[in-house]
Amino acid sequence: MSEFEQKITIIKPDDWHVHLRDKKILKKVIRYTGKFYERALIMPNLDDPITNCFKGISYRNRILKSMHLCYQFQPLMTCYLTSFTIPEELEIGFFKKIFIAAKLYPYCSTTNSKKGVRKISHITHVLERMEKIGMPLLIHGEKVNKHIDIYAREAEFIKNTLEPLRNNFPKLKIVLEHITTRESVEYIKKNGSNYLCATITPHHLMLNRNDMFAGGIQPYLYCLPILKKNIHQKALRQAIASGNKHFFLGSDTAPHLHKNKINLFGCAGIFNAPSSFLAYVTVFEEMKALKHLQAFCSENGPNFYNIPINKKTITLIKKPCKITKKINIGNDKIIPFLSGETLNWSIKSFPE
Numbered sequence: 001m002s003e004f005e006q007k008i009t010i011i012k013p014d015d016w017h018v019h020l021r022d023k024k025i026l027k028k029v030i031r032y033t034g035k036f037y038e039r040a041l042i043m044p045n046l047d048d049p050i051t052n053c054f055k056g057i058s059y060r061n062r063i064l065k066s067m068h069l070c071y072q073f074q075p076l077m078t079c080y081l082t083s084f085t086i087p088e089e090l091e092i093g094f095f096k097k098i099f100i101a102a103k104l105y106p107y108c109s110t111t112n113s114k115k116g117v118r119k120i121s122h123i124t125h126v127l128e129r130m131e132k133i134g135m136p137l138l139i140h141g142e143k144v145n146k147h148i149d150i151y152a153r154e155a156e157f158i159k160n161t162l163e164p165l166r167n168n169f170p171k172l173k174i175v176l177e178h179i180t181t182r183e184s185v186e187y188i189k190k191n192g193s194n195y196l197c198a199t200i201t202p203h204h205l206m207l208n209r210n211d212m213f214a215g216g217i218q219p220y221l222y223c224l225p226i227l228k229k230n231i232h233q234k235a236l237r238q239a240i241a242s243g244n245k246h247f248f249l250g251s252d253t254a255p256h257l258h259k260n261k262i263n264l265f266g267c268a269g270i271f272n273a274p275s276s277f278l279a280y281v282t283v284f285e286e287m288k289a290l291k292h293l294q295a296f297c298s299e300n301g302p303n304f305y306n307i308p309i310n311k312k313t314i315t316l317i318k319k320p321c322k323i324t325k326k327i328n329i330g331n332d333k334i335i336p337f338l339s340g341e342t343l344n345w346s347i348k349s350f351p352e
């Protein structure tokens, strides 16, 4: 694939980190993931988190019922770990293909993580079982307490939590979700394997913390882990441009209603489903690394999760594409990442 190409066809991508929420929001946002992605790994942090098989099955059914005819994708479910998670429940969920992974939210680290895990020692038996059965552990990797600087949470987590966890469970498959720092990139470059990979979001590739304060505070760019300094953004961009197969696509599309974004104590999360794929393409092109686009979007993820690579393809053409300005939801709205902006690439054809 040359850098001057006007048309690119790649294997249809999957999104390995998606928040769809529920009810009204689910119904409105779901089509945007279906427009670009063949499969999506659904995060379990609903207001009432998905903590067992029963909740996993009913949430998947609600997702399938909300699916738009033209824009279908396969939802792959995850289970939310708490201090009360029962290893047998996870094992049944994994073998019955209800869940393909379990998610670790450190207590109070992000949206809906109040039922998260306070100490790794509380889930030792769960992790032992996951290691034994080959069930991947997905991690929101931030160590949060009032003494740790918000910009240092991810590095502290790697040092104080992830390192010991990997030493104790060397055969546990782990995805460090939405990495944001140079230290994390280095860590994955050094230790990445079939047991350790990381996802990277389009907003952490395109933005740094200056953008959050450009022309006044920008609540729509507030997400967790928070946007970091430009040196970290640069390291993330170089990581994907290097073609290292231990990084893959996880958009962390995280819709929140406008009123909750601009509120006092506004919520963290960026809804990027309408723009995520085209944003990734833009960054790969800027980095002159389009030859690695397909592996990042469509191969490295399934290889890690041990599932087949998609058969369908998606074709991009070099034609301006304007990103949806807003999505109305009742009397409120959700504003997407890159709302109203024009990107250089459009989708040419949707696979049958």
Ligand SMILES: NC(=O)N[C@@H](CC(=O)O)C(=O)O
Pocket: 019, 045, 110, 111, 140, 222, 223, 224, 225, 252, 254, 255, 268, 269, 270
């Ligand atoms: N990324 C975010 O800022 N928010 C996510 C949760 C998460 O992925 O940490 C959300 O659910 O809103």
Ligand SMILES: [Zn+2]
Pocket: 110, 140, 141, 177, 178, 224, 225
């Ligand atoms: Zn997270």
Ligand SMILES: [Zn+2]
Pocket: 017, 019, 043, 252, 253, 254
């Ligand atoms: Zn997320």
